[in-house]
Structure formats: structure tokens, C-alpha cells
Amino acid sequence: MTALLERVAKAASTTAFGLSAAAVAFFLLAAAIVVGFLFWQTNNLLTNQVLGVLTAEARIMASEMKAGGRPKLAETVSAMSRLQGAGLYYLSDENGVKIAGNLNRIPPELVENARGGVFNYQPAGEAGNAHAHLAVAIPVELGPEVRLIVGRDIEDQRAFADSIRVAFLLGFGILSVAGLIGGLAVSRLILNRMDAITATSRSIIDGDLTRRIPTSGGNGELDKLAGNLNEMLDRIEGLMSGLREVSDNIAHDLKTPINRLRNSAEAALRDPRGAEAYREGLERTIEKSDELIKTFNALLLIARLEAGPLEDSVETFDLGRFVEDVTELYMPAAEEAGFALSIEAEKGVCVRANRQLIGQAVANLIDNAIKYSRAGEPGSAITVRAYRQNGRPAFSVGDHGPGIAAEDRERALKRFVRLEASRTQPGTGLGLSLVAAVARLHHGEVRLEDNHPGLKVVVLLSGKCLTSVLPGGVSTPSDVAAGDAAQ
Structure with a gap:
């Protein structure tokens, strides 16, 4: 029992329970306002209905008095008093002696109130200890000879109002309890998820970086x-x-x-x-x-x-013309090494990026292709392309060298990874790593594909571009080639 109380107290102290309780309180307040307004409107409707009936009967009595005098009025009151209904009447002469009606006396509540009002009375034929009924009555002005009180029994209306009040209180009680229970359940559910996140975090802090936060398989906020x-x-x-x-x-x-x-x-x-x-x-x-x-x-x-994007250094330019300029700088080096370096660049491929870093990536890929391809063999060509793939700007460098095995391609993008076991070729294993970093900076990706034979490196960039109308001139990236630091 103590453990259960501790769990309930822990759940009740959570933010989720507090928010649930606040939501329930707000809902109850709104419901109270709505129900109170409906009750007030209903009470006004019933009151106006009763007053309308009393006013109509008062006109009838005045007509009877005018047509036949006091005898005719007394006959009408006696006839209406014998009916089994909610009407209440009291007719007396100028001395207060009762002439007709089903009330025994003028209610004390109406003695000092000339405009009428609400009163309690004991219906005829019921025992003395019976529940008193609630009624409303108004006086009818018929001259100094008689005094007439016309009223209606409103016990049914009071019972209706009491039933609404009971239902209102009962419903509020049920809603309050259900809301609190629901709040505890929701807070307990969230608390369990938070405990799982906390336990996973603690394991990671202790050194187990393979742990991951469990998900429920849904698409809720906690799963996101x-x-x-x-x-x-x-x-x-x-x-x-x-x-x-x-x-x-x-x-x-x-x-x-x-x-x-x-x-x-x-x-x-x-x-x-x-x-x-x-x-x-x-x-x-x-x-x-x-x-x-x-x-x-x-x-x-x-x-x-x-470390993060370099928003201050990005600009919009034609990727095809830019890649073509970078490639032209490497043509003498490729010819000297025995390679045919070709360029296939689409014009009008808009890209918003850091010009120097894109040039650095293109230069690294071309230099790697020259370094690791086999010169002098049939088909020993290096192809550089700039194009648009699925709406995204892209460039690629393909060679016909030994290529990279599929199982080593992901590892080849990491720093200091050199797939040449003997490491006789000059280099540091940072070229592809830098290209991958440039692609990530521009919200893109690097793909290593088979060139049949050889390797084809594809760099996809973000498709965002401020304008499709590019300036006619693109500066030659000689500073990029001169600053190549990744080989």
C-alpha cells in the first residue's frame, strides 16, 4: 500500500498531471458556466410561462366580475377550484370572509406584498406532516367589494430544478474524479517513458554509446x-x-x-x-x-x-560552368599523367553554396581520380559531370581505375582511411572525407558508385536556390586549385 501511495504521489507531482488537472479544472469551469446559463434560461422560461398563465386567468376573472358581478365571479372561482389542476384561488369579501377557492387563507407572504410572490402551502387532502408545496400567486384588482388571489402550484418546476441541480453536481463530481484518474494515468504513462529515457541517458553517460531510447512504434510527440x-x-x-x-x-x-x-x-x-x-x-x-x-x-x-553551416559565405552560381572551370585547370595535369579528362556540364544548374568549398570538393575528386587510376590502359578516361538529378544539383567524377569494393565504400568516406594497404601512394586519406564534409555542410550527400569499371563519386547538393536566373560570368576558381589541402 505504501509503494502504491508513493507511485501515486510521484505521478501527481509531474508536470503532465498538473497540466491534466488544469485542463480538467478549465473544462469544469466552462461546463459550470454553460450549465448555469442553461439553468437560468430554463428558470426564466418556466417563470414567464407561469406568469403568463396567471395574467390570462386574472383577465378572465375580471371579465366575469364585470359581466355578472360577485355571484358570477364566485361561481367561476368555485368551478375552477374543483378542477384537478395546479390552479390556486382565494376569493373573499371586503371584510376578509372567504367566499370561494381552494386556498384556506391568504398566504402570509402575500399579505404585505401587493404585487404577489412565492409562498408555501399545504394542499387540501394531504396529511399535516406532508411536504409543503411551492406556489406563486398574484392579486387581481376587482374593486373594493372583493379580494381575489390567483396562483399556480410550481412544485413540479421546483422538482425539475432540483433534479437538474443534482445531475449537475453529480456530473461534476464524476468528471472531476475521472479527470484526476485520467491525469494520473497520463502522467504515469509519460513518467514511464521519461524513466526509460533517463535510464538510457544514464547508461550512455556511463559509457555505453550503443544504447538507444525505446519507442512505442507510434507517431506521437514522445516518439518524435x-x-x-x-x-x-x-x-x-x-x-x-x-x-x-x-x-x-x-x-x-x-x-x-x-x-x-x-x-x-x-x-x-x-x-x-x-x-x-x-x-x-x-x-x-x-x-x-x-x-x-x-x-x-x-x-x-x-x-x-x-562545426556548422557558413551562411555568410554562400552565393548563387551556375554549377555547370563552375565545375567546367575547375576541370579545365586539371587538364594539363591529367594529360601529363596519361589520362583523357572530359567534362559534361549542363548550363543553368542553379546552386546556392560556398563557391570555394564546392571547388575544393571537385578538385579533390579529380586529383584522386588521376592519382589512383591506371594510365595508358584502354578506356583510361576521367569524366567530370555537372547536372540536375531529381531536381537537385549534382556533380560527379568517374574513372576507370580499380574502384572501391561495395563493403568498403562507407568506410572510405571517413578520415585517414586509405584502402591501399601498402600506402605507397602519396596522400593522407582525407580527400573523400573532406568531400563528404562539404556535402553535409550543403545538406547533401556523397554516393560511391560502380563506373563499370572504376569508381564514380556522385555529390548531391541541396535543391534550394534563390533564383533561376544566373549571372553570365563565373569567376575562375584558381584559388581553389592552388589551395588544395586534402590530398
């Missing part, structure tokens, strides 16, 4: 909240996994070049040739340092992209 939180947890787990992977790869991709840099400097110092050896050693040191600086610049750029 749980879904958003689970997506956030997936993102956090991915970032933590990427951080661990980066840490593991840094040991190989950065520690080894730094050790080689140190060994090269030490070897130069020990070289007996003197100044000539020192100069060669410094030149090699500068070259290796530049490679390390490019690696760190790429890491900083990726971190900057993943």
Missing part, C-alpha cells in the same frame, strides 16, 4: 522526440568512432612522417659533405613539412565544416 534523440546519439557515436579511428590512424600517418623528418635532419647533420648535405637536408625537411602542414590544414578544414 525519442527519434530525434536517437539520431543525435547515432551522430555522437559516429563522431566518437571517427575520433577513435583518427587517433589510430594518426599514429601511422603523422607519427611516421615526423619520425622520418627527424631522421632526415639527423642524417644531414652526420653527412660528412657539410654545407651541401645540410642544404639538401633542409630542402627535404621543408618538403616533408609542407606535406604535414597540408594534412593539418585538411583536418582543420574538415573540423570547421563539421
